Amino acid sequence: MTARVVDEAISQAWLDAAKDLGIRVAAPFTVQADEEPVTYEAHVVDFGGPKGTVVGVLEEKLDDCRATQGFYRSNLSPSCRSYERQHFIFTLNDWGWYGPEGLRPAWYTGESWS
Secondary structure, eight states, X not given: OOOOOOOXXXXXXXXXXXXXXXXXXXXXXXXXXXXXXXXXXXXXXXBSSTTOXXXXXXXXXXXXXXXXXXXXEEEEOGGGGSOOHHHHHHHHHHHOBOSOGGGOOTTOOOOOOO
16 A cells, blocks of 8 residues: 655644644644554644544545544645635634633634535
């Protein structure tokens, strides 16, 4: 099996978001799959579901080891290769907050795109 290539720019954008927005992010992030570990661009803790969101790239399928390990998953377009505060806030609000109440950022509104 060929190892997937991590989009380092997306990983860095999430690290920049973590610093600016005061959120918890691990980037890159490795998911322990049954066959072998798979490394993705980022794990955005506290958003998307109880185990957080593991970020991939647009071309990938969503029915992968992220799902079987209980993570919310989102595949991002190349427009997420650089950090734009308002775009990332919109995305995080859309995913929803699942973290401890005491860690919820002041900018979080919970407004979804849909």
